[in-house]
Amino acid sequence: MKYSEHKQRLGLLFPFKYDVCIALTFMLITAAAQLMLPKIVNYYVDGNAPPSLFDIFHILVLIAIIIFSIISAVRFYLFEKLGIKVITRLRLKLHKTLLIKTASYYDKNNIAELAGRIQSDTQTLKDVLTTSAALALRSAVVAIGCIIMMFTLSTMLSLILLFCIPIFILATKMLSKKVEALSESEQNALAKTNKIAFDNLNCHTLIKLYNWFGSSQKRYSKTNSHYALCAKKTASAIAIFQGFFNFLIFSILILMLIIGSHLIQQKNLTIGELASYVLYLGMTFTSLNMLAGFWAEWMHSLGATRYLFDLLKSESDIEPQLPLKKVAFGDIYFENISFHYPGHATQLIFDKLNLHIKHGQTTIISGPSGNGKSTLAKLLLGYYLPTEGKIRIGNLYLTSQNIKSYRNSIAYVEQDPILFSSSVLENLIPEVGLTPTKLQMEKVIAACKKANAHSFISQLPQGYNTKIGDRGGLLSGGQKQRIAIARAFLQEPELVILDEFTSALDKENQYSIEQAIKNLLIGKTVIIISHKHSQINGAENLIQL
Incomplete structure (x- = not known):
């Protein structure tokens, strides 16, 4: 894996930089609003909330929830729209590149596989480059904000938490290398499956004529089984990490509750502050989990789309697209x-x-x-x-x-x-x-x-x-x-x-x-x-x- 591969994928966003900035602004607003939730819980648990249901404080909280919901919906729409724009532009570029390839290029490559890759491989990139990336950025902002807020509540508990973060980062790094290699194999296997399906459907009259149903189904079944095996390996790698991560989350949560209850007995922490701290902790781990999931998706997309970016970079087997000139015909x-x-x-x-x-x-x-x-x-x-x-x-x-x-x-x-x-x-x-x-x-x-x-x-x-x-x-x-x-x-x-x-x-x-x-x-x-x-x-x- 090279730095240039990350740069290539992120470079797809550059033509839409203004759309990215607007969408990120909405994302930051929702992240900031999310960080206020545990403080409100703290306020209520420690008995500071007004007793009247129709107090102005409760009305303002309700209005804030409505605004938050609207902004969240707008944020989702903006990132989805951005993803559609990015992938549509990439597909057009790939299609144009394939159209100007020479006849000898098509002698070496299967048309069904190429068509399948334009659709499936780019779709793999769409979500991870926009919606998932936005959620990952929001998760990063929320995680950093939560850690800061936790330090304001209890320095002792937060210092214990910081020891666990390097373990999480190391596990994520190990997973990403594994997933990248597995995803490239998975995408190649999928392309071969599409190729066999196209051949069988394109030659359906021949299959009917010579009664080749069994052998045709067997060919497709063989490639499909290989794809399923590759996909299962990728899923297994991610599942192992998820299991380890859940173990890490709940172990630390129990540890924090034990130490937190001890601090309450010593009057160094209130029940509301512990509740607020546990919520911040849960939000931190949820955010870190989303970051890890995003990184796994991102590495999966790197492997899955490497073929496409190699195709765009390749300058071989291309017919020059020069302006048309009148040719004087003769013998x-x-x-x-x-x-x-x-x-x-x-x-x-x-x-x-x-x-x-x-x-x-x-x-x-x-x-x-x-x-x-x-x-x-x-x-x-x-x-x-x-x-x-x-x-x-x-x-x-x-x-x-x-x-x-x-x-x-x-x-x-x-x-x-x-x-x-x-x-x-x-x-x-x-x-x-x-x-x-x-x-x-x-x-x-x-x-x-x-x-x-x-x-x-x-x-x-x-x-x-x-x-x-x-x-x-x-x-x-x-x-x-x-x-x-x-x-x-x-x-x-x-x-x-x-x-x-x-x-x-x-x-x-x-x-x-x-x-x-x-x-x-x-x-x-x-x-x-x-x-x-x-x-x-x-x-x-x-x-x-």
């Missing part, structure tokens, strides 16, 4: 391209590959399965850069610095298009959501008409606002492809890449898609990855891999 050249996927250096896909794709022509890329056709498309899309050699578009060499600008002029239509689980409209122009302008809507409809998609979209229950299910599962294969083609029209591309775009369609859908594609390809550089002889025979340029 595409593959110059001595060698490529293997990251982490698979021995499995070379291309070795000194040289290609020339003419600007404004239709090029067919064909060849047996496994010869690198889809990999070639991924290189052209900029998902990966060559291991060796260069890709040139006109006079521009493709690098990580200009990939974003280059992609701005590309459209891609694949065999099974990737669609969001939102509406048709949000799949076409996601940046405007459900409130496009009249001009934007006119462009969308025009693109869908060219893609032969407007007719079927209009017949959907809510038209363009119809939700299409996970990955477009409520649409047919032909409908999904026509939406992908409409999306390509809206991109107004210079380069169109078609990857086996009609291989899984029936003749009727295939004809409709091919007519839509003809509208799209006018005046464009076109690359078609295909096995179909009809498409190969009509090619201006044929590349066999």
Whole structure:
């Protein structure tokens, strides 16, 4: 554990420093009010209170209780609101970081695990950073205030108490080291459990088809059991400390009562003062217990969120987000391209590959399965850069610095298009959501008409606002492809890449898609990855891999 880790977490509060100050002010007021309670008990026990129930003193006490209750409610709301702001901002930052990660990063990391960590790991931090931290600060203020008040009541009793505090601090320190390590293991186990659950649910049709219910449940049960074991170890460590702490509290309380009763007999302490002292003692130990609990939570959150902060710090596998610039398209050249996927250096896909794709022509890329056709498309899309050699578009060499600008002029239509689980409209122009302008809507409809998609979209229950299910599962294969083609029209591309775009369609859908594609390809550089002889025979340029 490093000091920088504490600083990182606390740094999340800095953008909301004014909210923190206001919330802390309310917290200090409630702490000060809490310290007055034992003094009031002392006042009543020693018989100093007015005899009349409706005396002004009692009315003032009642008013003070009402004000205290209101301030406590406001304090709770302010810290909860602060926690929501902090975690929302952190989640947005994490989401943005993940979106600009390279394709190779997602080859190495499971998407379900990443999504789960954004939600569960940040939630772990939310409460401990705001509400729990506020209670801990209030507990610290109350504990210090109580100790001062106890010294004013009895120096002898308070000196005995001070000997016990180092024992408490040492036990807390030992617990924190144990909990930090256990919580990191627990959170990693939870992430693996989420990963298996996502895989099983995502492949539910496959499980049904081959009757793999037993093995799928067994995989989930195994990871879930491991998580439960890790969670139990964490809980055990905290439980042991709680037991020790309760033993310490009640032992000291009995000791104080024995010594206090002796002081009363000697007329060095009144019954009211002893009652007040015991209340201060109880408040002190309750506050120290909350501090210990908070420290355990804090160390738990350090271990649980270390993965997220490492992700934010990491500068590897990130695509530069530079301003878009116009790319002057020309002929595409593959110059001595060698490529293997990251982490698979021995499995070379291309070795000194040289290609020339003419600007404004239709090029067919064909060849047996496994010869690198889809990999070639991924290189052209900029998902990966060559291991060796260069890709040139006109006079521009493709690098990580200009990939974003280059992609701005590309459209891609694949065999099974990737669609969001939102509406048709949000799949076409996601940046405007459900409130496009009249001009934007006119462009969308025009693109869908060219893609032969407007007719079927209009017949959907809510038209363009119809939700299409996970990955477009409520649409047919032909409908999904026509939406992908409409999306390509809206991109107004210079380069169109078609990857086996009609291989899984029936003749009727295939004809409709091919007519839509003809509208799209006018005046464009076109690359078609295909096995179909009809498409190969009509090619201006044929590349066999």
